[in-house]
Amino acid sequence: MKLIIAMIQPYKLQDVKKALYDAEVYKMTVINVLGAGQQKGYTETYRGVIDEINLLKKIRLEIAVNEDFVEDTIAAIKKGAWSGKIGDGKIFVLDLPRCIRIRTGEEGSEAIG
Numbered sequence: 001m002k003l004i005i006a007m008i009q010p011y012k013l014q015d016v017k018k019a020l021y022d023a024e025v026y027k028m029t030v031i032n033v034l035g036a037g038q039q040k041g042y043t044e045t046y047r048g049v050i051d052e053i054n055l056l057k058k059i060r061l062e063i064a065v066n067e068d069f070v071e072d073t074i075a076a077i078k079k080g081a082w083s084g085k086i087g088d089g090k091i092f093v094l095d096l097p098r099c100i101r102i103r104t105g106e107e108g109s110e111a112i113g
């Protein structure tokens with residue numbers, strides 16, 4: 001199992017949701033966050049003197065999947081979130097050792113899917 005964490009532009013959430021739906025990925029957690037990447041939160045057109053990090057509004061998606069859904073999930077996020085401009089986002093893929101469905105006590109691939 002993997003936990004896929006994606007940081008995306010808020011205006012791309014609808015496109016990413018649609019791409020995930022098309023890939024039959026329906027379970028997700030969506031969180032509003034603040035973040036900065038390698039531009040320190042400023043655009044390339046910014047002309048001022050930068051002496052602090054400027055945090056921008058981002059969406060953090062968390063999706064736990066079985067191994068056979070990992071690549072399709074990544075591809076869907078890439079497809080939905082891509083504009084080709086700075087700040088398009090990033091995808092982190094983490095190993096996920098356990099998952100438990102509280103209602104039934106199921107574990108692992110049955111609980112996740």
Ligand SMILES: Nc1ncnc2c1ncn2[C@@H]1O[C@H](COP(=O)(O)OP(=O)(O)OP(=O)(O)O)[C@@H](O)[C@H]1O
Nearest residue numbers: 007034035036037038039058085086087088089090
């Ligand atoms: N190394 C990192 N650690 C933690 N969060 C990160 C990291 N890189 C990016 N993020 C998060 O992802 C968001 C989007 O990052 P962003 O797309 O700007 O990455 P980037 O490396 O600056 O790439 P680009 O040059 O395409 O903008 C950031 O606002 C931040 O929330």
Ligand SMILES: [Mg+2]
Nearest residue numbers: 037038039087
């Ligand atoms: Mg950036």
